[in-house]
Amino acid sequence: MEGTRVLYFDMERCVGCHACETACKIENNISIGPKWIEVVQHDVLKDDGTWTMKFMPMNCRHCAKAPCIPACPTGAIEQGADRVVLVNSRLCIGCAECLQACPFGAPQFGPGGLMEKCTLCAHRDPEAPTACEQFCPVGAIRSGRPQELSSQKRKQCLFIAAAGVTARSTGEA
Amino acid sequence: MQTVEIWTRHTECIIIWGCNYSAAGIHHLRYILEAKERGVPVVVVDSYVTAVASKADIHLQPLPGTDTALALGMINYLVSSKLHDRDFIERHTHGFEELREAVKEWTLKRTASVTGVPADKIARVAELYATRHSMIECGYGHQRYTNGHQAQRAVSCLAAITGNVGKPGAHCNFMEVGAAYTGFLNSARVQSPANADIKKTRLISISHFGPALRAAGNPPIRAVISWRGALITQQPDVKGMLEAIRKLDLFVCLEQFMTDDARWADIVLPACTMFEQWGIHPSYRHQYLQVQVPVIGPLYESMPDIDFWCELGRRMGYKKYFPKGKTGLDWLKELLPRDFDIKQAMHPKGPVRMPERFCLPVPHMSGRFSTPTGKIELFSVMYEERGKKFPGEWSPLPVYYPPVESRAGDPKRARKYPLHLTSQHPPYRTHSQFYTIPYIYEIDGPPWVGMSRADAEARGIKDGDRVRVYNDRGEAHCTARVREHILKGVVELDSGYYVSTGANANMLMSPRAAGPRDVGAGIMQEYDFQLDGHTIPYNDCLVEIGKAEEV
Numbered sequence: 001m002e003g004t005r006v007l008y009f010d011m012e013r014c015v016g017c018h019a020c021e022t023a024c025k026i027e028n029n030i031s032i033g034p035k036w037i038e039v040v041q042h043d044v045l046k047d048d049g050t051w052t053m054k055f056m057p058m059n060c061r062h063c064a065k066a067p068c069i070p071a072c073p074t075g076a077i078e079q080g081a082d083r084v085v086l087v088n089s090r091l092c093i094g095c096a097e098c099l100q101a102c103p104f105g106a107p108q109f110g111p112g113g114l115m116e117k118c119t120l121c122a123h124r125d126p127e128a129p130t131a132c133e134q135f136c137p138v139g140a141i142r143s144g145r146p147q148e149l150s151s152q153k154r155k156q157c158l159f160i161a162a163a164g165v166t167a168r169s170t171g172e173a
Numbered sequence: 174m175q176t177v178e179i180w181t182r183h184t185e186c187i188i189i190w191g192c193n194y195s196a197a198g199i200h201h202l203r204y205i206l207e208a209k210e211r212g213v214p215v216v217v218v219d220s221y222v223t224a225v226a227s228k229a230d231i232h233l234q235p236l237p238g239t240d241t242a243l244a245l246g247m248i249n250y251l252v253s254s255k256l257h258d259r260d261f262i263e264r265h266t267h268g269f270e271e272l273r274e275a276v277k278e279w280t281l282k283r284t285a286s287v288t289g290v291p292a293d294k295i296a297r298v299a300e301l302y303a304t305r306h307s308m309i310e311c312g313y314g315h316q317r318y319t320n321g322h323q324a325q326r327a328v329s330c331l332a333a334i335t336g337n338v339g340k341p342g343a344h345c346n347f348m349e350v351g352a353a354y355t356g357f358l359n360s361a362r363v364q365s366p367a368n369a370d371i372k373k374t375r376l377i378s379i380s381h382f383g384p385a386l387r388a389a390g391n392p393p394i395r396a397v398i399s400w401r402g403a404l405i406t407q408q409p410d411v412k413g414m415l416e417a418i419r420k421l422d423l424f425v426c427l428e429q430f431m432t433d434d435a436r437w438a439d440i441v442l443p444a445c446t447m448f449e450q451w452g453i454h455p456s457y458r459h460q461y462l463q464v465q466v467p468v469i470g471p472l473y474e475s476m477p478d479i480d481f482w483c484e485l486g487r488r489m490g491y492k493k494y495f496p497k498g499k500t501g502l503d504w505l506k507e508l509l510p511r512d513f514d515i516k517q518a519m520h521p522k523g524p525v526r527m528p529e530r531f532c533l534p535v536p537h538m539s540g541r542f543s544t545p546t547g548k549i550e551l552f553s554v555m556y557e558e559r560g561k562k563f564p565g566e567w568s569p570l571p572v573y574y575p576p577v578e579s580r581a582g583d584p585k586r587a588r589k590y591p592l593h594l595t596s597q598h599p600p601y602r603t604h605s606q607f608y609t610i611p612y613i614y615e616i617d618g619p620p621w622v623g624m625s626r627a628d629a630e631a632r633g634i635k636d637g638d639r640v641r642v643y644n645d646r647g648e649a650h651c652t653a654r655v656r657e658h659i660l661k662g663v664v665e666l667d668s669g670y671y672v673s674t675g676a677n678a679n680m681l682m683s684p685r686a687a688g689p690r691d692v693g694a695g696i697m698q699e700y701d702f703q704l705d706g707h708t709i710p711y712n713d714c715l716v717e718i719g720k721a722e723e724v
Contacts, residue, residue, distance in 0.1 A: 013206050015195035015224035018601065018616045025612050032611050043222075043657045048294070050234055051658030052227040137199045138206055160210065 004064070004083035005120060007130065008149045009057050013140035016041050016055035020132035020141060027121065027131035034108030036060070036118040037132050057132065057141060060085060060106035060118040071101035076115070084120050174349040175308075175341070176459045177201040179534055181208040183342025186305040188216045188298070190328055191240065192312025192348075195224035196600035201458060216298050218243065219314060220595060221665065222658035231298055235288040237593050237663055237712055238576035240315035244327035245573055246284025247299040248334055249276040256303040258336030265540050266333050268552025268570070275570045287573070287581075289660075303335040309345045314597070317711040319577040320566075322688045326553070327571035333549040339537030348457050354531040358508045366494055380709045381695025382408055384684050386417035388694035396423035400444075400478065403669075405433035406605040409682035409709055411672055412647055427478060430609055433672045443475040450477035451501025453508070460532045461524035464505060464515060477501055556689065559704050565690040578683065578713040580662065590644045590715035592628065592664045596678040599667040608671060620676030622651040623665035624718065629655040632718060639721035642666060644714075647680030650721060664718065668711065682714050 016039050024030065024037045037059040044052050062085045069077045069085070076091035077098060087098075087107075094113035099105065107115045120143070121130040133141040142149060181187075181204040194202045206228065209215050217229035218240065226232045235243050251257050252273055262269045281292040288295075301307075309332055315324040325347065332338050332345035365371055377385045377394075382404060386394050397404075397418070408414050418424055418437055426438035435441050449472065452465035471477060476484075479501045486495035509515060510528065518525040541547060545554045553569045560567025575582035579593055601617045602608055622642055624634070634640055636655040641648055642664070649666060659665060670676040686692055690705040700707075 012210075012228070015199070015202060015228070016600075017195060017199055017224075019199075021616065022612050032615050045657070048231075050232050051222050052232070053222060053224060053658065054227070055224065138203045156210070160212070162212075 004062070004145065005126075005143055006062065006146055006149065007059060007120070007133070008142045008144065008153075010140045010142070011054065011056055013138045014039065014055040014057060015138060015140075016053065017137065019135050019137055020057050023131040023135035024118075028119070030116070031111050034110045034116055036108060036116070058104060058106070059132070060102075060120075061104055062118075062120060067101040067103070068098035068107065071097045073097060082126070084122055085117075086119055086122065087115050087117060089114050089116070174346050174458065174460075174532070175344045175535055177204045177310075178459075180308050180342045180344065180346075181205060181213075183340075184208065184213060184306060184308040185342070186214050186216070186301055186307035188218065188302060188307065188309045189225060189229070190218045190309055190311045191314025191316065191324075192310055193219065193221070193223040193225055193314070193597060193600075197312070197598045198458060200456075214301060216301070220660060220663060221314075221597060223597075224600075231294065231301075233288075233290050233294060233298060234660065235290050236660065237595050238315075238318040238320060238579050238582075239288040239573070240324040241320055241327045241571060241573040242279065242284055242287040243290060243295065244324065244331045245276045245279040245571060246281060246288070246295055247302070248272070248327070248331050249279040249284075250281055250296055250299050251303050251331075251335065252276070254300075256300065257334045258303075261336030261338075262334055265338070265542075265548055267544075267546040267548040267550045267554070269334070271570055272330060272334070272551040275572070279573075302331075302337070306340065306343045307335070307337045308342055309337070311345065311347050313348065313708070314712075317687065317708055317713075318579075319582075319685065319687050319710045319713050320574055321708060321710065322706050323566075323568065323571050323573065327573075329549075330551050330571055333551060338549065339535065339540065341535050344535075344537070346458070350455050350457055354460075354527060357510065357527055357531045359510070360508065363504070363507055369494060376697040376700050378686075378692050378695035378697065378700075378707070380408075380707060381684060381686065381692060383410055383414035383417045385695035387413070387420070389696060395421060396425070397421055398425045398427070399434045399438070400427045403432060403434060403605045405437060405672055406669065406677060407679065408684075409679050409711070410646060410684035411677060411680045413684055427481065429475075432605065436673060442481065443473060444481075445471050445475045445477050449475065450479070451505055453505055460527050462513075462518055462527060463524045464518040466519050467501075479504055555704060559690070559701075563690050563705070564693075565705075566688040567690075576710065576713045577685065578710075578715050580715070582713075583715065586715055590717045591662065592624070592716050592718060593662055593712075594642070594664050594666060594678065594681060594714040594716045595712045596666055596668045596682075596714070599669050602669050605669040605671060608669065608674075618652075620649075620651040620670045620674055621654045621667075622649070622676075622718065623654045623656055623659050625659040625661045625663070626655055626657060627661045628664070628718075629653060632720070634718065634720055640718050641721050642681065642716050642718050644681050644716045646683065649677060649680055650675045653718075664716065678711075678714075681716055682709075682711060685710060685713070687713075 018039050020037050037057055039055055039057045041053050041055045044054050046052050066085050074091045074093055076088045079085050092114045099107040106117050108117050110116050130143050133143050214230045216231045217226040218233045219226050220237045285292040329345050337343040405414055424438050425440045426434045427442045427444040428435045429444055448468050450467050454463045454465055483495040514525050517523045542549055544550050556567045557569040580587040601613050607613050634653050638653045640653045641650055666678040668678055687708045687710040688706055
């Protein structure tokens with residue numbers, strides 16, 4: 001299929017089980033330390049005075065204008081036609097300039113000190129789910145073209161709005 | 174029990190009570206989140222801010238061990254607001270008038286003051302629950318207290334008086350394990366083969382294993398084989414357990430990892446992993462079974478567990494009952510009903526639902542219940558009768574009293590140890606299993622204890638400090654995690670850290686019985702698991718915490 005692929009994370013579904021991290025590590029044979037995807041969490045105070053935890057898996061966003069690419073002094077970071085941002089370990093010198101430039105903290109550094117990161121499971125069939133998507137037990141991770149994900153999300157909005165109407169008609173605002 | 178894939182399709186309101194799906198049952202959570210996305214309100218009752226509580230529309234956060242009061246308060250509010258289901262009560266329950274009288278003291282005001290949950294919130298949830306087709310899904314959270322049996326009774330009564338029982342999407346589920354359905358596994362044939370002379374033995378409560386080992390006199394217990402468990406890690410009063418184990422002539426452990434039991438064993442027998450032997454997999458909260466097929470042969474000197482037990486049987490002179498060459502699969506075939514599709518259950522895509530004669534998709538639709546009165550016993554005749562036979566706390570009507578070891582239950586002790594320790598299932602391990610897996614250790618990090626900012630500041634503790642959690646029974650050394658979302662006066666220390674890490678929560682816990690039956694030192698002649706209770710009050714525990722360097 002034409003176009004780029006991104007990962008969409010549903011924060012309303014993610015419960016911080018870290019299965020995506022483990023699936024990624026096993027799939028990509030990553031050592032202890034670097035996390036190509038990591039679930040972050042923080043506490044939020046609700047209006048009724050109770051606390052709630054928010055979770056979000058974070059990976060490389062494979063930006064269209066990836067700031068890591070011009071930041072790399074050796075040209076080790078490349079973007080293919082499918083827009084997946086990959087690092088060439090033969091050229092990487094482990095200077096971490098990419099980490100300085102990346103707004104999401106995506107670049108990771110393994111035991112040898114070289115940069116490594118999410119490849120969107122580039123070794124898998126392009127239409128197959130990524131490992132993190134496949135093993136998320138609550139369906140919080142979806143890969144797809146931005147347009148597909150956008151449509152799905154728009155449909156979900158309508159679905160929730162319709163459910164809200166039903167809920168209100170039965171007395172629950 | 175109604176399984177999640179059925180009830181989530183029909184329900185209009187979900188209460189998840191004392192149950193952390195995000196840590197212990199994540200395979201069910203997707204169904205619940207999908208129901209929520211369809212607009213079904215989700216209420217979570219839990220002293221913890223769990224991930225699943227974070228997804229709730231309303232989170233009721235009672236003080237530890239006050240769930241009974243919360244349920245009784247909801248019952249009283251509903252009955253006095255005439256929101257109870259009079260028709261259902263008339264036809265299907267026993268003892269409503271007694272219950273109505275008993276709950277009268279539980280005004281919203283009093284309920285709020287005991288539980289710490291605001292009165293308007295209690296009323297809102299009670300109304301939502303009673304006016305809809307509602308489901309309660311229970312975990313063990315509210316049950317692991319000395320008053321836990323009454324909490325579960327009270328929650329069940331709440332379901333009964335609103336008629337939310339035995340309808341698709343409206344029921345009160347307790348954690349059931351599929352294969353435990355009476356008669357499904359032919360255990361009797363395997364345990365008592367024809368013509369075998371098997372002597373009746375004492376029964377030892379697993380919850381009281383340490384005290385029972387020490388108390389057993391006639392005859393004394395001289396040897397223990399620990400198998401597929403973690404006696405030292407998972408039982409309360411670790412010091413008492415170790416004292417009992419030291420007195421044994423022989424302590425054998427079947428293991429693959431250097432667990433606490435393996436450390437203390439006189440002999441460690443190399444056990445197969447699940448990948449090397451036959452097995453059968455039921456699970457909590459659903460009714461599917463899968464046969465586990467060995468994918469490799471036993472490695473090194475290990476052997477399938479069943480081979481060990483059969484060899485032991487043969488060497489003790491019972492060759493007849495333990496024929497050589499009988500495989501795990503042969504034993505499984507003997508255990509399973511003849512019409513069970515074992516081939517399908519062995520298939521990689523093949524979990525098989527147990528036949529409906531053992532577990533109906535929607536039980537109790539008929540309105541008949543297997544109690545002495547044939548009804549849901551709000552006033553439990555079964556408890557009343559059992560109470561005449563055995564000591565314990567057998568109030569036939571659900572009653573609230575504070576957990577024995579809590580600030581309200583033991584104020585004197587609480588002056589010395591003012592923090593209520595609760596110990597939940599670790600989200601990234603299964604009890605003590607998988608602690609040694611580097612990928613998992615990397616996620617959870619070194620042992621930690623969670624505490625509120627107020628409690629931490631009062632003790633000069635900062636997030637990340639090394640602390641000592643202690644009482645008169647023992648201590649645990651961990652890293653403090655200071656979190657906004659933890660209730661003041663409550664500390665969280667996950668279960669399952671090996672004793673050898675120095676952070677095991679059971680070091681701090683007493684070997685006392687959760688109710689209803691008081692089993693004393695844990696040696697019994699007779700036991701009914703449905704009536705007598707069989708849990709440990711893991712959440713009845715008071716402690717103090719100090720910075721590690723100060724002590």
